[in-house]
Amino acid sequence: MKKTQMHLAVAAAMLLAPQASLTLTPTNKPEKSWYSLKAQNGNAELMIYDEIGGWGISARQFASDLQALGKIGTLTARIHSPGGDVFEGMAIYNMIKGHPAHKVCHIDGLAASMASVIAMAFDEVIMPENAMMMVHKPWGGTLGDADDMRKYADLLDKVEGNLVGAYQQKTGLPEDELHTLLAAETWLTGREAVEKGFANTLTEPLQMAASLNSKRLKDFTNMPEALKKLFAPQGNVPGATNTPAPAATNTPAASVPAPTSPSQADIQAAAAAMNKDRIDGINAAFATFPQFADIKNTCIADTNIDASKAKDMILAKLGEGTTSLAAQPNSVIIHAGNGNLVGDSIRAHVMNRAGHGEAQKDNAYNSYNLRELARASLVDRGIGIANLNPMQMVGLAFTHSSSDFGNILLDVANKSVLMGWETAEETFERWTKKGQLGDFKIAKRVGLGDFNSLREVREGAEYKYITLGDRAEQIALATYGELFSITRQAIINDDMSMLTDIPMKMGFAAKGTIGDLVYAVLTQNPKMSDGKALFHSDHGNLGSGAASVAALDAGRQAMRKQKSGTRHLNIRPEFVLCPVALETTMNQIIKSSSVKGADVNAGIANPIQNFAEVIAESRLDDASAAAWYLAAGQGRDTIEVAYLDGMDTPYIEQQQGFTVDGVATKVRIDAGVAPLDHRGVYKSSGQ
Missing domain, CATH: 3.90.226.10 (2-enoyl-CoA Hydratase; Chain A, domain 1)
Known part of the structure; x- marks a missing residue:
């Protein structure tokens, strides 16, 4: 066996x-x-x-x-x-x-x-x-x-x-x-x-x-x-002495005591001591090379690198791009500088002030305001500013090719935009389908109705290509964006709101724009490729009736009975989309274990209990306080939100110009929103 x-x-x-x-x-x-x-x-x-x-x-x-x-x-x-x-x-x-x-x-x-x-x-x-x-x-x-x-x-x-x-x-x-x-x-x-x-x-x-x-x-x-x-065996048994081990004998294995496993405290102490010695050695090796901060952090993060290997990495970095003096006997090489230590330190300080990073205790620029940081970005690169007034000096910090100042402010503003995008309270991401488009051309999406049942392939026969329908739904990208400016006056006044509050609110607005487009599809009921509205009696996805067990069950049944040709699709609604005015009512109906008005009869159970998740959206209130919708699970053919090359967050660009006394900053996002198939959604007028 x-x-x-x-x-x-x-x-x-x-x-x-x-x-x-x-x-x-x-x-x-x-x-x-x-x-x-x-x-x-x-x-x-x-x-x-x-x-x-x-x-x-x-x-x-x-x-x-x-x-x-x-x-x-x-x-x-x-x-x-x-x-x-x-x-x-x-x-x-x-x-x-x-x-x-x-x-x-x-x-x-x-x-x-x-x-x-x-x-x-x-x-x-x-x-x-x-x-x-x-x-x-x-x-x-x-x-x-x-x-x-x-x-x-x-x-x-x-x-x-x-x-x-x-x-x-x-x-x-x-x-x-x-x-x-x-x-x-x-x-x-x-x-x-x-x-x-x-x-x-x-x-x-x-x-x-x-x-x-x-x-x-x-x-x-x-x-x-x-x-x-x-996890090597530990030999330091309390009370033991450092005497030589006795010679091997033929003592049965069962009589040899098993080594004592280290305690959790011993393991933690050993790990902490070993790692501290390694990190202390690496810090000492880099003490005179602050320009190699990135390499030092890499060494500290890699537990396989000790002080000796760190020194080898320093020497290798110092040797990059150099030519042997033996090959140029008459040459003299003079170099003085600090790499990008100034730019990195300024970046870290501004990120900390904007709430995007932790304070560095050893940062020499921690006490500087924005105006002083602009000056430092020029002075520490050897750029003369003695004859410049504050407006000229800050403008030069934005534009000079040796200055990192403009890029640093752009990075900080970008962090704020993304923070606004990520923290925006939007509901569309929970139920829509996320897609991707590679350009701004009109694309076509295959819907649920483009495939019928697979055909039988008899023994020895060839497979046949399926013929797609002509009713593929269209979707195309559009660009949405706004400008704001980081002015020289804002830098002189040390106004951090231009780097935090305004970009963050633009991040909010960017996500809100996508939400507006999504819910406009529901409320405006656009025409599909067959010439009929998304919600239409001929589509079998339009009903009536105020929010109730009967009305919701009717919508559920309508979605379950949708077909592609003769094939049943058996679509299960996963979400109830309703105005805020109906949120409490919908939750009571769906989460209750019994039908409203029949609580006295324990035998009448709620047939739609927990059949879908309720998502309340205030944009729906603006169109109707009574109408409600059902949607299939996320990723199904409901409404697609497509982004250019999958870039599903806004990004910003910066440009120096004559129209703005500073730097114009553009926040943009490329997205397209379109309904994919009428079978994945259902609407009730609520009347």
């Missing part, structure tokens, strides 16, 4: 887990578990802080817990795991990948092996600089004859293909490169993971401590030395 076992687990524990202890006790599972899954206020948090598939808890239990959450808007995961069972992990990856919620994953310390694969299922992966991710080939073992061994090798190859597929969907890296990374057992820092596409966002390093315990350290050869040393 052959026996097979397969894991994709890293045998590593590392110094990267939050110091706070965690109790993972998911509902209806044993006291010990490798994950917890909790929902609150329509969102859910998943924590994976142990070996995947451990404690006898399988993907089946995970699936049950995930389904029990019901409808959620966001699924946020926090991962610190050495990996685990490959088949359980792939099942979990597929469950998360197919979940309709917006999915965000934080790598708190380690996402190794199968844990890294699960992270690929999330829309956004966020990693601190000192977190790590590890990828490697699947491994396992089987008992049996030679044929069994060959079959098992083939199985391992197929599993590796599945893993590469998951990584490729996230990173876009070629398959050959991914196979190479897996074969090399590649350990990636947070920065490296972002550069290769395994993660989306890099954050500041977190204070971490070891918390994982794995017995498979011996199976991995490329683990960073810092991790190996941290």
